[in-house]
Amino acid sequence: MRLDSGPDLFTLRRRPVSDKLADRGFRWLTVALASLVGLVLLGILLTVMGGSRQAISAYGLAFLTTSNWDPVGDQYGALTAIYGTIVTSALSLVIAVPLGVGTAIFLTENIIPTKLRDILALMVELLAAIPSVVLGLWAIFVMEPFLRPFLSFLYTRLGWLPVFSTDPQGPGMAPAILILVVMILPIITAIARDSLLQVPPELRQAAYGIGTTRWGAILQVILPAAVSGIAGGVMLALGRAMGETMAVTMIIGNSNNFSWSLLAPGNTISSMLANQFGEADGNQVSALMYAALVLMLLTLLVNVLAQWVVRRLSLKYT
């Protein structure tokens, strides 16, 4: 005991060892849980790469450029599915981007009253919540029968073009593209709207102040300022469209025969997986894993590009 020890008030109380252990244990618990993310990613990569090894050594890069998918003869080429994945996602993006950005502008600029704007924005948001399998059901029984006369018209009038060269018989790439548009529109709209709302109001006021019209301000001031966020959202939507499975599987027709025509049934990598993975065995499992690996690399590439685009294009306001 020290000589000048004051009242108890000033003695330093030490934390019990059990408290310290609990504190440190909690910290390590959160570290462990955070590293699970890395482990799961690694697990996904190892599962898909390990599963596809057999097919990679058997078919090599020819897998990507041949379209012969023959489980009986044990020959596999994924060109039909790769073509389907790229064409459906790219074309749905081409349709959805102007619609989504237009909607976002309509819902952020002062064109309609704020109340109405909020209701419409909520509706677009809820569209994103509808499960893709429900959209697929709707596409099979409502959208596709409704569309068929229009698609037939395209075939009879423009059938000389390779992309319209088959008679639409129901499921096909064109309905799949349209249902993808429905699925990625809310993503593009939501992200574009967020980016537009973040543009500093001073920019808008300055543009109006020097006498521009509403669309002069939008096209030359507001959109350029928001372009990084919008571009990032578009890339995210592209990633989503490439990986989207259920609605596409239900409406694309799942044909492994290669065709340039958008009116013919086709396949995407994800729809092929959904259709065949459960019943596959032997080399087919490995070939499907190989296709899954291709899909994973494609989506990974798009997602990394999205982050890069956002960083590259973002303008800094202070």
Added chain:
Amino acid sequence: MHTSLSPQAPGSRIPAASAGGFQRGSLTFRPQLSRNRWNAVLTGLAGLATTIAVLPLVLVLAYVLIKGGSLISFSLLTQLPPAPGLEGGGIGNAIVGTLLVTAIAALIAIPVGVGGGIYLAEYSSGGSFASFVRFGTNVLAGVPSIICGVFVYGLIVSTRIFFGQSYSAMAGGIALAVLMIPTVIKTTDEGLKLVPQELRLGALGVGASKMVTITHITLPAAFSPIATGIVLGIARAAGETAPLIFTALFSPFWPEGVFNPIATMSVLIYNFAIMPYQAQISLAWAASFVLVLMILAANLLARWLSQLARA
């Protein structure tokens, strides 16, 4: 070079200021100007885009509510699906199955996601491990859901890790959990970052340990954004099909524990929609109705939770 207007000029709205003033009529709105015409055209196009964007929601909801809602009855919600070719039956097992599989997913994803989020927001100091976890979370959020199914199939179903069972509710729940984890981590991380630093310092100042500060002060303060994220994650998982078709599979019977194949509403819709029997197609519409109602309710709950914080 233009001349200045005289103050008495008839029709002039602007008093003449100086030699550099406004030309007569230059401040009146003239709709025939090409820029004003373009303005109207573009506004119309944006309105059209919005109409096209909202239309699918209205149409899908209308069909699901009318076609599915008209089929709903007590027996439909409590009976098993019929054998192919037979009439009647219900989706009782699929409703129970969806609730069970989603609950398993939530029980895994919530602790993992909240724990990971706590690490990112409270412990990490911007080091390389934290940025790796953040990057990994973003990548995991972008992994197609069908790949999650392939992963869980390879990890659990084909290895028969659970008592020699292959397809199981557990496997389905784990696949959905993989999808939920990034959402929960992100919302926890962002929610905790919004908590004012003063609260943490205050708690530490009165002698609380870091763990007590987090569990008693910062986590409750961030309850609303975290709960919003969790509810949205659960709503999304409940509607997912792709990760379940070869993990949870399907079953025409009532659930037999978590280590057996199980029916879920989403897989029921997928399986029954492509069957040639009217009874099954009707059940698919009915299941869509129940599923959509559940998910919309969860989304509205999430909105209410997030407004709780602002109030």
